[in-house]
Amino acid sequence: MANVWTISLGLAFAASFGTATAQSNLSLTNYTYSPSRTTVGSIRTVNLAGRFKLVGPNASLFKLDKNNQLSIRPDVAKASAPWYDLVFERKAGRSSIRDTFRIVKDEFVHNQVIAHRGAWKKLGTSENSLASLQNAIKLGCMGSEFDVHMSADSVLFVNHDAHIQGLAIEKTPSAELKKLKLSNGESLPTLEAYLTEGIKQNHTRLILEIKTSTLGKERSMALTERILRMVHRLKAQAWVDYIAFDYDVCKKVKELNPDATVTYLNGDKSPEQLAADHVDGLDYHFSVLKKNEGWISDAQQRKLTVNVWTVNDQDSLRWFLERHVNFITTNEPELLLGMIE
Known part of the structure; x- marks a missing residue:
């Protein structure tokens, strides 16, 4: 089965972080990484143009390029941690759009x-x-x-x-x-x-x-x-x-x-x-x-x-x-x- 699991509901999925937070329609095309595959996936949005940024304590462990493609630092990918929670944000006027995703180390079994x-x-x-x-x-x-x-x-x-x-x-x-x-x-x-x-x-x-x-x-x-x-x-x-x-x-x-x-x-x-x-x-x-x-x-x-x-x-x-x-x-x-x- 393809290693892809994303959510992109046109519903009120926004997480509250103590600031004005707009409705979140964010998802990723993939949620896993490995030491040999440090590219994770891209952000998908519904009617939300523009670039996002990473915020929070794990932001420095990942990179989000100008095309909203997410990758993990190679040294971090080799660490023993099974996953990291990562916060994505984009400013939208006086509000901000934020959502949190769990990025998981791919140690999944690959049998039948x-x-x-x-x-x-x-x-x-x-x-x-x-x-x-x-x-x-x-x-x-x-x-x-x-x-x-x-x-x-x-x-x-x-x-x-x-x-x-x-x-x-x-x-x-x-x-x-x-x-x-x-x-x-x-x-x-x-x-x-x-x-x-x-x-x-x-x-x-x-x-x-x-x-x-x-x-x-x-x-x-x-x-x-x-x-x-x-x-x-x-x-x-x-x-x-x-x-x-x-x-x-x-x-x-x-x-x-x-x-x-x-x-x-x-x-x-x-x-x-x-x-x-x-x-x-x-x-x-x-x-x-x-x-x-x-x-x-x-x-x-x-x-x-x-x-x-x-x-x-x-x-x-x-x-x-x-x-x-x-x-x-x-x-x-x-x-x-x-x-x-």
Whole structure:
């Protein structure tokens, strides 16, 4: 998956720094660096012309050129710090436009393994729990997939199904959902809690599925906007990729954030269609790709990523490995890790 995570919402994302601060529509085309790749990315703006400057305690560690291209000092890139928070500013009359982004050292794993709902099955914990996320990180998975719904009062929760313990998440207040316990004793995690845990490290990416609302398209769009705002607020852009079954949700993510990585799940679009709509890749059920094997090479020729779900048996895992798909989502990450090693 492309190493790009940006937010560019036409909403009130401005951070307050004790001065008059205009609405922020800033994003970066990339949020990571490495000792061998000190160029980070460029600032993107919505209807905001002009140059920005870096301010704050970490400003001297980076350089922003006249084209708003950001880079990190080579000696700083070699340091052990996992990330730096960096403040961008542009004066606009009597107000200033500011936003803060977390620039992350790229130590992310580059294998093909995405743990489906985290690593939970072999270790006997709850799927989509913080423990399953921690297990996926410890195993060394490229990504840990998880699912997000919105409660009746618009709080975001992580759970696969639309219902949990007899309650419809979208029709239940958050106060009731927060009382629920998973089988491993954890509380039902909010998206905020899940992301907060996930960004404590910089090895495993967070593969966020935006669940299709059972209450209609408008609510799916509202869910999408709230998720992107949460990712922005927590400065988690460098960690998060997006997936969705609703094609309109995928396009909405790209509309709000053109540089976000988003892939489509439903299996009814050709690589040509995905490329035309600037979706970054396909993430289809294994039966779809076995039926349409030519889509794998077609997608790769178009520079789209190819992921396949949910592959759990050794023969099928081997079949997709032999065809060099980019990623495999599995309930058996230990098995797949053993095969690729």
